[in-house]
Amino acid sequence: MAQSFETSTVHFGLDQETVNRSKTTPIYQTSVFSFKNLEELEAHYTGERAYLYTRMGNPNTDELGQAVAQLENAQAGVASSSGISAIMAGVLAVCKTGDHLIASEDVYGGTYHFLQNQLLDMGITVSFVDFSSPVEMEKAITEKTKLLFSESITNPFLRVEDLRAMVKLAQKHNLVTMIDNTFATPYLVQPIELGIDLVAHSATKYNGGHSDVTAGVMVGSSSLIEKVRQKVVSWGANVSPFEAWLACRGIKTLALRMEKQCDNAAKLADYFRQHPAVEKVFFPKGVSEKGNGAMVTIELQPDVDMNRFFSSLTWIKIVPSLAGVETTVSYPIATSHRSLPEEQQKKLGITEHVVRISVGIEKFDDIKLAFENALEFAKK
Template sequence: MLVAKESRTAIGFEEGRNDGAKWFGDLTRSRFAGPVTPHHRVLSREVSPETLAVHAGTYEDPVTGAVGTPVFQTSTFLLDDASYAAFSDGTSRDVPIYTRYGNPSQWSVQEKIAALEGSRSALVTSSGMSATASTIYALTNAGSHIVSAYDVYGGTYNLLREDMPSAGREVTFVDPCDPDAVRAAIRPETQLLFFETLTNPLLKAPSVRGLAEIAKEANALLVVDNTFLTPVNMRPLELGADVVVHSATKYLAGHSDLTAGAVVGRRKFLDRIWAQALRFGGTLEPLSAFLLERGMKTLPLRVRAQNANAAEVARFLAGHERIAAVHHPELGGPRYAGLERADYGGFGGMVSFEVRGGDEAALEFMKKLRIPYVATSLGGVESLVSMPSNTSHSSLTARQRSRIGINPGLVRFSVGIENVRDLVRDLDEALGAPAEEDKR
């Protein structure tokens, strides 16, 4: 015999969800952390990243006792008194009603991401660009002004340059590592500063603390894209950022088998971004949420291995005669003279470098590699190699790429968790092999 309402109450979807929701006209209102149910595992943010990655957010199923989070592969949920109260009280983010609004599979991975970033709330979306677009639209309005970097990820640059003006937002692009330029770009109507913790593809490392100070002076919000570093290497909210976004497709998921985005911050910001994401429809479906949560259990182990591998690869490339330049914080140099190393746990698995001979020589070099895949994206367990000029930044003109510093022959190498000696040997052989025309 099915007893739907009693069963639903028993697994925690109703109990305790509305006891703090009486906020209309109440200036002392508070918001839940989460959203989570009583059966999602919530750990102190002071617990180590390794433990949080494994346990935070796990849905401990009271019916089956499953150790792993189940996949709630459903588009909708039974309506009951808790559902109707959520609609009337404005708490529909906290009760399972419809998967576009929220789903326990999403909540599991959201809690894990929030815990790792040291925050109270997170949101997952269908892609990194969905997370970025939802955040920017939610935290600005028509007539406002945004400051960003001219060398942000190509998709973000296109959103800011092409879509924001038609939506009534003006954008100024600056060098993120020049605080004077950032400060000079601020206007009375500036609402948002959007930067990356490490820039894509040149790995510039702006001071998040400094950017947070400028944003505070301007009474604006600081949003940072932490895709390249992950919370293992930096927790920007602790440095003054207001909101953090990720392309969770990359390091968070870590296995090149899904696309997802994430947004992290205080609940008052996340509720607005969640509402915007609802309107855009960028829902992360339950199976991808399950895969993302599973992949994140090894995040600290993967990222630390990639930190070490990338640093060794960068040092090897810096000493090779066929490489004109290497971009990686571990190498130091004038670009990283002001680097606040105490804010970093590492620098991630990305290395960018310029092959002598330009784009043609770089393409020939990539064809000779045997271990890395020549493919877009980054952050997976396998090494990937690509050229920004014909992938992530192909929409930019040659002049724009030159201004950013994307020079001919620039290669972006996402270092995986393979044995680093194998990677270095492969790079050495590919760089040292003569071009086909030299063999004839």
């Protein structure tokens, strides 16, 4: 029977069962999946059919979780709407009301804000500790402590966390460990291999790699990830299929991008070390044989006019994020670490002269020249 125009406007499309062998995974831009009969519907609940409703699971979001799990050598992974939601789901999968967690004091400002302000409402308390001191970490452990949280390379001063020491301490006190591996990526560091339980990513950053995605991923053991997945589903923190698809596409060039970006970053750190306008250079050592990351943080001399510096960087944009293919600069005191209490900013050294650079894939000489010109122009 011919369908009415109105009906035809909604009932069209390829028979999905006959469309296959697509080279890339199609985007399953659907909020829900259909069923031919009640047996098929039932098959979902007995585990024979994977997908029912996108908030609960979708091929693209699963692909992202699995891709990162594979790169991190983890049993399982779950994608979420952002790096922060991955961290939220991970924390809530481990900690309940009355529990306590210990976090490194130099984590990303948004994470600090979440841990400091949101968890308290749920009756979960947090101690921020200097993770470079195992003694301080151990002192902070109470009988309510459940979780140790840090970043493999910290933000913005790029301190390399001693993951083995963290695991040792956690095993002694029966704690879960969680690492945000956003800056290092599994190209450089694989925390699961060192015994870390949960690894979080802002896929918004290097996984996506092109500043066009907001997504997160948490990986770990199947049993822990199942708990994290329940939080993502129940709190509606799922990522959209399109964003997951973009992040997966980005991952395909992760190794190539990281190789070039790490190389450019090492050269840029060397260049800054001999520049008279640069007081301090923060660039990690010994992260991996493949490189030490693609972020460089500098503290400029007090006589550098910061407004002139930022506004004369020509093609290098001020971007309060990182990890795209383009070199960008950010100003932690005004953006990523703005929400930190002033005394915390002071303690960590986040001053008006600190600049965080996300190094891109451009030709190194062009990057160097852009900074050279800006530093020259910004001298008072």
